[in-house]
Amino acid sequence: MPAEYSDLSISDFASAIPDGAKLAIPADYAGVSMAATRALIRRKAKNLHLVGVPTSGLQAELLIGAGCVATLESSALTLGEYGPAPRFTKAVREGSIHLIDATCPAIHAGLQASQKGIPFMPLRGILGSDVLKHHPGWKVIQNPFSESEDPIVAIPAIQPDIALFHAPLADRDGNVWLGRKRELVNMSHASKTAFVTVDAICETSLFETEEMAAGVLPTLYVGEIYHAPNGSWPLPFWNGAKVDDAHMQEYMKMAASDAGFNEYLERYVYGESAMA
Incomplete structure (x- = not known):
């Protein structure tokens, strides 16, 4: 069913993503829903199949470290200038996740096949x-x-169950503004539905003006919306937010050990300030 905005909690939003779901998730620069990621870890999601479109980073790193992931399908998992992803590296070495290595064009091609309904x-x-x-x-x-x-x-064809990402704006009819981020549109068209956290809710229809309408994902493709201001933190967001460099450096230090990673989760995922 197409979405209409409602005041559900982030816990309800994450609970609507079932264990074992195949999730299409964007690269760190494209609009990652870190708010939903933390909620998935809190609800102890299991056996997720992540499809990085075309790569992934901190989102997949945290979900893998927390034991939420069975399969990662992507062309890369990278934390960029901060160095190799420690929890991902540990999982690969231990064989605790199934890794489907791909390339960026192959990921996009598989999603395009799903969009077109061809094998x-x-x-x-x-x-x-x-x-x-x-x-x-x-x-x-x-x-x-x-x-x-x-x-x-x-x-x-790659058909995810859910495309999960963060966007700047949605209206109360369930339409989501994505601007020029066509990869998010393609993810949503290829998936069975899209779950979107947004910075703000617009009281008027996003289709009212030609300037906005051109960048709108219609509610037909959207299953759930959650209002999560700054919901991409600590990652950058193409609508203005910068990466929290100090936090990323702190993460790399803490995640180098099992004890440090568990402390990170207690502080930044299970902690009261992360529950919003």
Whole structure:
């Protein structure tokens, strides 16, 4: 059912994401719902299948460290200039998560196939690469329109259950403004529904003006909305918020050990200030 904005709690929002769900999540620069991430950890979500579109960072790192993730499908998990993601690195070494290695074009191609309702999308650029050798789900086929040998890779459709992200604005009809962030639109179209946290709620329809309407994700694609001002913290947000550099450096120090990571969760996830 299309969403209409309601004053549900962040706990209710996270509880509507079932254990075992396949979640499409954006890269750190594109609008990550860290408010929902912390709520998922608090409710002890299990067996999530994360699809990083096309990469992920702190969001997947925290969910993996908290034991919420069974599978990560992405072209990378990176914390950028802060260094290797410590909880992700530990999980890979221990084999506690299933890792589906991909490339950025392959992730986008799989989502495009889902958008179009077709079983696969052809892609050329990864022919001959090592990632292709180790990805049995991708099939090299003959171009059916060529009379000469012309291999092409068939990337299976990726249909997430939920696209989960943060946006600047929604209206009370459940429409969400995404501006120029087309990757968020594509994630939502490919998924069964979208769950969105937003900085603000608009009292008038986002379709009222041509300038706003061009960047709107219609309520048809949206399942839940939660009003979470600064809901991407500590990550940057393309609508204005900067990365909390001091917090990220603190995280890297604390997450280097199991005890330190657990202390981080107690302070910044389970702590009273993180419950909003």
